[in-house]
Amino acid sequence: MSHELAAIVLAAAGALLVIVGLLFFLRPRWLLGWLKGMAVFGLMLLGAYVLVIAVNISGYQSLEGMQTVATISTQREDDQLWRVTLEPRDDSPFVETLRGDQWQVDARIIRFSGPLRWIGIAPGYRLERLGGRYTSLEQERSQPRSVVGLGDVTWPDLWALDREFNMPFIEGIYGNATFMPMRDGALFDVRLSTSGLVAVPVNQQAREAVQEWDQ
Known part of the structure; x- marks a missing residue:
């Protein structure tokens, strides 16, 4: 990745983090609900991946x-x-x-x-x-x-x-x-x-x- 592209990516990531932080103070309930939803979704993805690993291990x-x-x-x-x-x-x-x-x-x-x-x-x-x-x-x-x-x-x-x-x-x-x-x-x-x-x-x-x- 070039320095120019890295700078753009990092700037976008930094701006997103600032916006998320502001939303936390402005609408904490909404943001906490969103974070909970993302956490549950992440757990579901992790569980599905573990199941895929288990199914594949059974064939080895x-x-x-x-x-x-x-x-x-x-x-x-x-x-x-x-x-x-x-x-x-x-x-x-x-x-x-x-x-x-x-x-x-x-x-x-x-x-x-x-x-x-x-x-x-x-x-x-x-x-x-x-x-x-x-x-x-x-x-x-x-x-x-x-x-x-x-x-x-x-x-x-x-x-x-x-x-x-x-x-x-x-x-x-x-x-x-x-x-x-x-x-x-x-x-x-x-x-x-x-x-x-x-x-x-x-x-x-x-x-x-x-x-x-x-x-």
């Missing part, structure tokens, strides 16, 4: 430290066609067919600050989507993409609102695991902290796939 899993939130296994069905099973820690497994050479899982992370943090609400997460990708840039541009949603979106979506409007007392973070290679019989752990997702190979097939991919 509690997150404390680094923890394994899911396992992913891949089975070859055809050339660049894979049967991928994602097993969340506390939910039913998702079985999907993905195209490509690599997979990736995304999650939403929501952290709390201020009074919500003081009362001990832990950060939360929700697995967002599972997708496939081709290693060939030409195929990635021309071939159909495989992206599967892993959960329903709660309305109003507090995470999305924070990303757009920077809502008070919460912080919406987008986490995604690095693309991992597909391999017949491979098994991966998906681990999550408040800073993001990490995919860790669990069995020999997964470790070999990662080693070959890194070379």
